[in-house]
Amino acid sequence: MTKRHPVSRREFIKLSGIAGSALLLSRCSILSDNNPLSTATNVIRSQPLPIPELLTGTEIDGKKVYDLTMRRGSMVFVPGKQTATLAYNGNILGPTLLMRKGDEVVINVTNQLGEPTTTHWHGIHLPAAMDGGPHQRIENGDTWQARYTIMNEAATYWYHPHLMGKTSEHVYHGLAGLFIIKDPQSELALPDRYGFDDIPLIIQDKIFNADGSLNYPSGHEGIKGDHILVNGAVTPTFNAPAQFVRFRLLNGSNARIYNFGFSDDREFHQIATDGGLLEKPVALTRLRLSTGERAEILVDFSGQETSQVRLVSYSSELDNINPPWLSNALDKSTFDIMTIHVNSATANPITTLPGSLASIDRLQESQAVKTRSFELEEGFSVGSFSATFTINGQTMDINRIDETIQLNDIEIWEVINDADMPHPFHIHDIQFLILTRNGSPPPENESGWKDTVLVMPRETVRVITQFGEYADPDKPYMFHCHILEHEDAGMMGQFVVV
Numbered sequence: 360m361t362k363r364h365p366v367s368r369r370e371f372i373k374l375s376g377i378a379g380s381a382l383l384l385s386r387c388s389i390l391s392d393n394n395p396l397s398t399a400t401n402v403i404r405s406q407p408l409p410i411p412e413l414l415t416g417t418e419i420d421g422k423k424v425y426d427l428t429m430r431r432g433s434m435v436f437v438p439g440k441q442t443a444t445l446a447y448n449g450n451i452l453g454p455t456l457l458m459r460k461g462d463e464v465v466i467n468v469t470n471q472l473g474e475p476t477t478t479h480w481h482g483i484h485l486p487a488a489m490d491g492g493p494h495q496r497i498e499n500g501d502t503w504q505a506r507y508t509i510m511n512e513a514a515t516y517w518y519h520p521h522l523m524g525k526t527s528e529h530v531y532h533g534l535a536g537l538f539i540i541k542d543p544q545s546e547l548a549l550p551d552r553y554g555f556d557d558i559p560l561i562i563q564d565k566i567f568n569a570d571g572s573l574n575y576p577s578g579h580e581g582i583k584g585d586h587i588l589v590n591g592a593v594t595p596t597f598n599a600p601a602q603f604v605r606f607r608l609l610n611g612s613n614a615r616i617y618n619f620g621f622s623d624d625r626e627f628h629q630i631a632t633d634g635g636l637l638e639k640p641v642a643l644t645r646l647r648l649s650t651g652e653r654a655e656i657l658v659d660f661s662g663q664e665t666s667q668v669r670l671v672s673y674s675s676e677l678d679n680i681n682p683p684w685l686s687n688a689l690d691k692s693t694f695d696i697m698t699i700h701v702n703s704a705t706a707n708p709i710t711t712l713p714g715s716l717a718s719i720d721r722l723q724e725s726q727a728v729k730t731r732s733f734e735l736e737e738g739f740s741v742g743s744f745s746a747t748f749t750i751n752g753q754t755m756d757i758n759r760i761d762e763t764i765q766l767n768d769i770e771i772w773e774v775i776n777d778a779d780m781p782h783p784f785h786i787h788d789i790q791f792l793i794l795t796r797n798g799s800p801p802p803e804n805e806s807g808w809k810d811t812v813l814v815m816p817r818e819t820v821r822v823i824t825q826f827g828e829y830a831d832p833d834k835p836y837m838f839h840c841h842i843l844e845h846e847d848a849g850m851m852g853q854f855v856v857v
């Protein structure tokens with residue numbers, strides 16, 4: 360196969376002058392048409408926040424067994440119309456899997472979609488054969504069994520399909536669910552009553568056609584919807600008890616980056632990153648969260664009975680997030696995610712903020728035996744009018760291993776964004792610590808374990824990690840951009856641990 364040299368947009372404008380700019384503009388208008396607005400005018404909003412079912416697993420022979428079935432479902436978002444969806448077990452998204460550190464788990468994943476896909480356990484440390492990436496394809500009608508021991512820290516993780524070229528479409532139509540991992544060794548006085556003061560929030564954006572169907576146009580560079588869904592309901596309402604409430608935020612969107620805050624600008628505290636608790640709560644009024652990232656926050660509603668506040672995204676405050684050819688109206692505004700009505704407190708509410716949360720065993724730069732560089736580039740194949748998204752100049756090839764890592768090695772991975780848009784970089788299997796963003800230490804709320812990091816245009820992010828426990832020369836793990844359309848377009852590579 361011959362490879363075209365991708366030309367960056369900047370190079371392209373420079374090289375081809377006015378004619379090129381005109382061409383680029385016409386391409387841009389084609390692309391912005393790929394992020395169309397909903398034609399449905401009466402989408403149902405403000406329903407009560409759905410709470411995904413909690414699966415605690417069935418004990419069989421000392422293992423916890425969970426059953427997931429990927430199926431076609433149907434929802435009503437437009438009055439009188441059916442919206443075709445995909446889901447695990449129900450009609451949209453999937454159950455929350457509750458697990459404890461040390462659990463041996465067995466997850467049976469049955470595919471009844473009528474087409475192949477996979478299910479990947481995002482953020483979980485596990486053998487590559489159990490990862491659920493593109494190599495663990497589940498044919499229609501088949502059941503794939505994933506078996507592993509939970510070694511991760513207590514935090515919020517998630518699962519979703521990961522079939523090459525199909526991930527974005529499958530997630531957009533509803534295939535995604537959460538894991539909550541708890542650690543019996545470090546139970547803290549944090550809100551932990553699921554659905555009462557411990558609330559999962561899966562945030563996504565979608566476009567609705569007038570006939571109720573989801574609009575998912577092909578050939579785009581990152582689909583952004585004009586309706587915000589939380590746990591599968593459009594800008595829902597939530598009745599919060601008048602006490603500390605823990606929200607487990609997952610940005611499960613295909614491409615949209617959020618800048619969360621509250622409509623009254625109140626302070627809240629982030630307590631966990633993707634892969635564990637922070638050392639102590641970090642006070643924030645804004646929380647930037649890119650696709651694939653999670654954050655747990657505590658919000659204090661004590662003494663605020665009968666008041667109301669909205670969780671919003673202050674998207675207009677974000678710089679550099681949206682190149683002109685991918686912006687839509689929401690990017691330039693502050694928009695609602697969810698309305699919170701404060702009710703009376705529950706019995707035994709959590710009313711104090713813990714002073715400290717966890718100790719983090721920090722890997723030191725001096726321990727690293729190797730530094731690898733990953734250059735993210737967004738190009739443009741002249742002549743074919745197709746966008747290219749590359750890592751170190753290459754797109755994903757399922758038959759090529761890009762990196763070989765020695766078991767137990769500590770490494771620094773340096774991710775360099777040469778592109779015009781932000782790219783959230785995700786590494787399978789491991790959790791890392793961010794060493795620097797453009798040479799400076801990361802903000803305090805990014806100082807914990809992470810598996811996905813947003814790398815802004817012209818930014819270099821250095822992370823440190825250890826590739827422990829699992830080696831398999833034949834089965835690779837993935838690293839990739841978590842804008843799902845970029846991943847599907849090949850902004851992904853493979854590594855093996857040997």
Ligand SMILES: [Cu+2]
Binds near residue numbers: 748840841842845
């Ligand atoms: Cu990307």
